[in-house]
Amino acid sequence: MGLFDIFKKKNKQNEEKQQSNLSDEENKSSEKVTNDDEKDVSTEENQESASKSVEETATDENKESEDNEQHVENDGSNSEESVDQDESNEDEAGETTETADESNDDNQEKFTKGLEKSRSTFGEKLNRLFANFRSVDEDFFEDLEDLLIESDVGFDMAVNLTDQLRDEVKLQNAKNKDDVQNVIIKKMIDIYDENGNNETTEINLADKGPSVILFVGVNGVGKTTTIGKMANMYKQQGKKVLLAAADTFRAGAIQQLDEWAKADNVDIVKKEEQSDPSAVVYEAVHKAKDEDYDVLFVDTAGRLQNKVNLMNELAKMKKVLTREIPDAPHEVLLVLDATTGQNALNQAKLFKETTDVSGIVLTKLDGTAKGGIVLAIRNELHLPVKYVGLGEKVTDLRKFDANDFVYGLFKGLIK
Numbered sequence: 001m002g003l004f005d006i007f008k009k010k011n012k013q014n015e016e017k018q019q020s021n022l023s024d025e026e027n028k029s030s031e032k033v034t035n036d037d038e039k040d041v042s043t044e045e046n047q048e049s050a051s052k053s054v055e056e057t058a059t060d061e062n063k064e065s066e067d068n069e070q071h072v073e074n075d076g077s078n079s080e081e082s083v084d085q086d087e088s089n090e091d092e093a094g095e096t097t098e099t100a101d102e103s104n105d106d107n108q109e110k111f112t113k114g115l116e117k118s119r120s121t122f123g124e125k126l127n128r129l130f131a132n133f134r135s136v137d138e139d140f141f142e143d144l145e146d147l148l149i150e151s152d153v154g155f156d157m158a159v160n161l162t163d164q165l166r167d168e169v170k171l172q173n174a175k176n177k178d179d180v181q182n183v184i185i186k187k188m189i190d191i192y193d194e195n196g197n198n199e200t201t202e203i204n205l206a207d208k209g210p211s212v213i214l215f216v217g218v219n220g221v222g223k224t225t226t227i228g229k230m231a232n233m234y235k236q237q238g239k240k241v242l243l244a245a246a247d248t249f250r251a252g253a254i255q256q257l258d259e260w261a262k263a264d265n266v267d268i269v270k271k272e273e274q275s276d277p278s279a280v281v282y283e284a285v286h287k288a289k290d291e292d293y294d295v296l297f298v299d300t301a302g303r304l305q306n307k308v309n310l311m312n313e314l315a316k317m318k319k320v321l322t323r324e325i326p327d328a329p330h331e332v333l334l335v336l337d338a339t340t341g342q343n344a345l346n347q348a349k350l351f352k353e354t355t356d357v358s359g360i361v362l363t364k365l366d367g368t369a370k371g372g373i374v375l376a377i378r379n380e381l382h383l384p385v386k387y388v389g390l391g392e393k394v395t396d397l398r399k400f401d402a403n404d405f406v407y408g409l410f411k412g413l414i415k
């Protein structure tokens, strides 16, 4: 099943769920007379939402998620991201499937929330485009191309997509707004799907001995935070984790990693500021081998000011690593800040030329309207996004899930 079919299925399931929640609420309110005005308003809003425009739908979603947040706060349930109570009531019957369902729901909810801003911004742009819609002519396609470029899906993708849409719209004889909008979104999902074939989001771990994961990326993108979150994840899985503070360029970076090591209760190798990063790596890889660590995370300083220096520094680290562990590093994860949009894409191109990047961690996807960057990374760089940062908390690092991502980005935009 292609991504678009999965998307449609999820959309339908969620609509049905929402519908059944609504009728539950209606039943409840007809059983007992309630003075709860807020509930009435939210029911009305939900009923209306089906026929509302994209912009209004996005606003409704915001309200809906605010409602959910309030709900969580009020009923004091254990998990901050717990789905609303009606859903958990529904699942009470089967405990085994419940856990899996809940974690799927939780992941989907997390992506949906994290991509709220991207989705509503894209929705608003589509809305604006269609506000002046008269017919599918050349002007329309030019405006659409501009919209896509503005949405950070990448220049190539924007041009490619517009070209394909010209044919597709003709082929499907789409004339009215809703048909054209559906064709646009379906095509975006299809192109994204095609480009992602054979991608794996699994972190490559060593068959035997310590796995070495090198983190690269410019300052401030969230490298240290990602290492902290990922180290915690592996520690929770019962792995013996070691951190190497090889970003010796900035004293703050060493201290920050040290704080994460303490919080995660994992070990760290660090030296004083300005010491040779390769010396830190040397010590760390020896320790990892001698003391049977499972995973070694290496934090590096990604100074892009000088490409040759960066290349030399990373090459030196690799040499030190492979002397001890021939197939290390097992992963080179490039950390990119989603809020920087096209800039992140340019950084990625540079790092790709400099070192063998094996995957991407895209941070700060929450609170940015630039979620479309994931499409650009997939289409232009052909590098797998392996993890995404959807917040600052330790639990906010999520394995990238293309289904949940696509659903989070386009939910409510299919007519």
Ligand SMILES: Nc1nc2c(ncn2[C@@H]2O[C@H](COP(=O)(O)OP(=O)(O)OP(=O)(O)O)[C@@H](O)[C@H]2O)c(=O)[nH]1
Pocket (backbone or CB within 6 Å): 217, 218, 219, 220, 221, 222, 223, 224, 225, 226, 247, 250, 252, 253, 256, 301, 302, 363, 364, 365, 366, 367, 388, 389, 390, 391, 392, 396
């Ligand atoms: N909202 C949000 N903030 C994040 C995320 N990931 C990291 N941050 C924040 O981004 C800021 C920079 O993160 P760092 O981990 O210090 O970045 P860095 O790449 O290690 O930077 P240097 O240490 O300067 O090299 C911090 O305030 C983090 O809390 C995320 O997924 N979402």
